[in-house]
Amino acid sequence: MKWLGPSSGGPGLAAPADVPQPRRAHGVLVTAGQIALIVGLWLFYLLCRHVFEGSEHVARAHADDVWSLERTLRLPSEARLQDWVLHSDTAIRLVNGIYRYVHFPAMFCTLGLLYVRRPDVYRWFRNVLILTTGLALVGHILYPLSPPRLEPGFGMADTGLEFGQSTYAGKPGTGFTNQLAAMPSMHVAWAALIAFTVVLCLRTPWRWLAPLYAVLILLVVVVTGNHYWLDGIVGLALLAVAMVVFRPPRPAAVRA
Structure with a gap:
């Protein structure tokens, strides 16, 4: 499978040797600026x-509300799904590994590929990513939520x-990671954005398997007890x- 589009490089990527030096220098600066933008915004998000x-007491109260709402909506039990997977040590280790090691590399690889191969799609993807993550940050701040793995009553x-294989060190409130920021799940949102972009950019019929990646990540975050369905x-x-604010490029235009 190939990412469609010119292979001469993304906006600001270093040009071939026959391109004038000032242009190459400008390309390096633009590329460095994009890297600094993404890394800077990510660090700001984490900070x-x-x-x-939020308060652990409030987060636990919200957890009870979310759990009760899911049962009212008759969503499948996260605990029952986890029980099925726990019968196999190999399966649960695989799920833990996907949760810990796939999320960030998949996003950074997608950003890099788009920047090099599809600069037009890259700009859209970057904007949607920033807006989605920014909206999620508001949710994390306004609605602290304890994940199901921290709620003994949920089984x-x-x-x-x-x-x-835990990604988190210590109890909530210790370390730099906010373990009470379960709502919403950026694992799922990012995976869906990547899957949508694969379908948008590729021509092969195999591209329609990409949405399975988003489904897989949703199952992984639930089975590991890090998120609720909601x-x-x-x-x-x-x-x-975010996609309404930044309309996706038309598939025909992307593949032309």
Whole structure:
């Protein structure tokens, strides 16, 4: 499978040797600026999540509300789904590994590929990513939510902790990571954005398998006890809002 579009490089990528030096220098500066923008905004996102970490008491109360709402809506039980996977150590270790190691590399690889191969789609993708993550940050601040793995009454295990693959060190309120920022799930929103972009950019019929990646990530975050179904649903809703603000390029134009 190939990412469609020119292979001569994205906006600001270093040009071939026959391109004048000033142009190459400008390209390097633009590329460095894009990297600084993405990294800077990500660090700002993490800092705000840490500084504005909510009360654990409030987060637990919200967890009870979310759990009750899901049962009212007759959504499948996260605990029952986890029980099925816990019967296999290999399966649960695989799920833990996907949660820990796939999320960020998949996003950074997609950004890099788009920047090099599809600069027009890259600009749209970057804007949607920034807006979706910004909206999620508002949700993390205004609605602290304890994940199901931290709620003994829900009957779910902390699979990462039990199998020595935990992404989080210590209890909530310790360390730099905000463990009470379960709502919404950026794992699910980012995975759906990547899947949509793959369908948009590729010509092969295999591209229609890309949405399975988003489904897989949704199952992973639920099975590991890090998110509720509603976290993923709200994440998808925020992504939809961002796509309304920044309309996706037309597939025909992208593949021309």
